[in-house]
Each structure stands twice: as C-alpha cells, then as structure tokens.
Amino acid sequence: MELTANTVRDELVERCKQGDSLSYQLLYQRYSKAMYNTSLRIVNNTADAEDVLQEAFLDAFRSLNDFHYRSTFGAWLKKIVINKSINALRKRRGHFVEIDEEREDGVHAIAQEEPIDEADLQYRVAEVKKAIQRLPDGYRAVVSLYLLEGYDQEEIAGILHISHNTVRTQYVRAKQKLLSIIKQGGLL
Template identity: 45%
Template sequence: MKDEQLRTKEQLHKKIIEACKKGDNRARYKLYELYSKAMFNICHRMMNNREEAEDMLQEAFTQAFIKLESFRYESNFGSWLKRIVVNTCINAINKRKVDLTYCEEIYDYDTQEENDNYEPVFTVENITQAMAQLPEGGRMVFSLYLLEGYDHGEIAQILEIKESTSKTQFMRAKRRVVELLKQTHGDAMDKI
C-alpha cells in the first residue's frame, strides 16, 4: 500500500514539475507550496536568522526554477532542491567571508566521557535554541551532518575544508550543544 502511495505521489510531483518546465506559474506555486516549509527549515538552520532564511529560500527557488530543465528524475526532486538550498546558503555565507571558527578557540571543554545509558528528553525548541548559539562554522557542520544527512566527506567538499575539520567541528559543536542544554536544564542534564 505504501509503495503504491509513493508511486502516486511521485507521479503527481512529476506532472507538476513537467508543467513548471513548460512555464506554468500555477504549477510553480504548487511546487513551492509542496517544498517551501522543509526548505525554509534548512535555510533557517544554516543562516540562523529568519529574514536571511526567507531571502535564501526565495533565491534557492529562483535558482531551482531556472535550473529545472536540468532535473532528470535521477534522484527525487526534494533531494535535488535541498542541494540547491544548501549551496545557496553556503554561497551567501561565503560572500560574507566568514571563516570557520574553531570552537576550541572560544570554549574550554571537559574531556568527560558521555554516559550512553541516560537518554534525556530534549525538545526541538531547546536544541534549536542551543544550535543558534553555536559559532557559524560549527552550526553549519552540525546542521549539515546531523539534520541534513550529509557525511563528513560531502561537508568537507561543500564547505571547502578538510574532512578531519568537519569531524572536529561536529564533535565540538555537539559538545557545546550538550553544554548549553546543561546550563539551561540543570539537573535533568547532570546524568549526561
């Protein structure tokens, strides 16, 4: 049943995409409605600012509509669009000429081992607030790896850094998020 629903959804999206390629503005709006919320979330996590995220979303959709003829259904449309969104955000950040800041230069960390036996209850809001406090470089790596599903090799290529830098940035950003959650949630986090 799920396979049949997925095929039906893919066929519907294919019809919308094909109509977009022919210049149908109603189809473009429908495609925007289908994907804008998920793509905005990516923009917001990467830009850490609502207004900039809105700008990046519009820029990414503009680029997607311009490049739509190159979409060949070799992957699903959401993945193709996500790549455009991520690249749009990274290009905007690079234009600001912000270098990745090593977290260790800003924060001192304990080298305590994490206790894997305790599973704290986190809310998306708490984690999002902690992520917003990360340095830009750490936040980008953290978001691309953990939330967008890129591996460290892909992140290194996207951000033009070494793979080891990506891994280090992720580890430090993760520690910083835990540290921030401990600060804001005290006793509930002591078991981590």
C-alpha cells in the same frame, strides 16, 4: 502509494517546464516550508533564510530544464538551498577556517578534552534545536548538516569546501559546546 506521489511531483515539474505558472506556484507551496526550515537551521537568521529560499527557488526555476530526475525534485532543490545557505554564511562571516590537527598550539588538544557524559543528560528535541541555534556559524552548519539533514562527514566536507578532518573536529567541538549549553541550562 509512494510511487504515486513521485509521479504527481514529476508531472508538476513537467508542467513547470512547459511554462505553466500555476504549477510553479504549486511547486513552491509544496516545498517552501521545508526548504525554509533547512536554510534557517544553517543560517540561524530568518531574513537570511527567507532570502536563501527566494534565491534557491529562482535558481531552481531558471534551471528546471537541467533537472533530469536523477533524484527527486525535493532532493535537487534541497541541495541548492544548502549551497545557498552556506554561501550566505560565508558572506556574513568571511569563510570557514581550516583546522590543522597536527598543530602544536592547542588546537588539537581542545578536541581531546575530557568528554562530557552524555548519558547523564535528558533533554527534548526542541531544547536541542534551541541550543543548536546558539552555536557559532561553522559549528551550527556542520551539526545541522550532519544531525538534521543526514549528510555524512565526507559530503559535508564537499559542501563546505573544507577537509574531512575539519568537519570531524568541528563536529566534536560543536557537540561538546552543545552539551555544555544544555548542561548550563542556557536555553531560551
């Protein structure tokens, strides 16, 4: 069954490559909701996510001849969406701050604070997603890419153009902040 779905997608992409306008529309309909949600989890702003979605599809459609089935079309498009989402965050915030774990000014100490007891917390996925939306941009990007999109820390470092140590530290801090938000009952 899965093999058939991939064949249909490939045929749809091929029809797009030949300039079939209906196929462009069908491809957009097939992927737009998932790609919008991916972007929204990273940028945490509906207008920015909508802009990212449109720009990603425009780039994908313009570069369709560069797509050679080394992955699925969806995976290829998702990479474009994630990169554009990260760029939108950078434009909004400036840039991600590199964290030097060897510093003596307390930066490393924050990551070493006593961990929050995760076993005592019972929560639902919807509550966690609401709490993730309240995280600062850098934390939210790392958590979304790691937990929701399934990228490993090395891949995230490459996507965000930051060190693996920075990804790891931001993930630890984001997790602590996320658990703190949940414990405080600060959910919407």
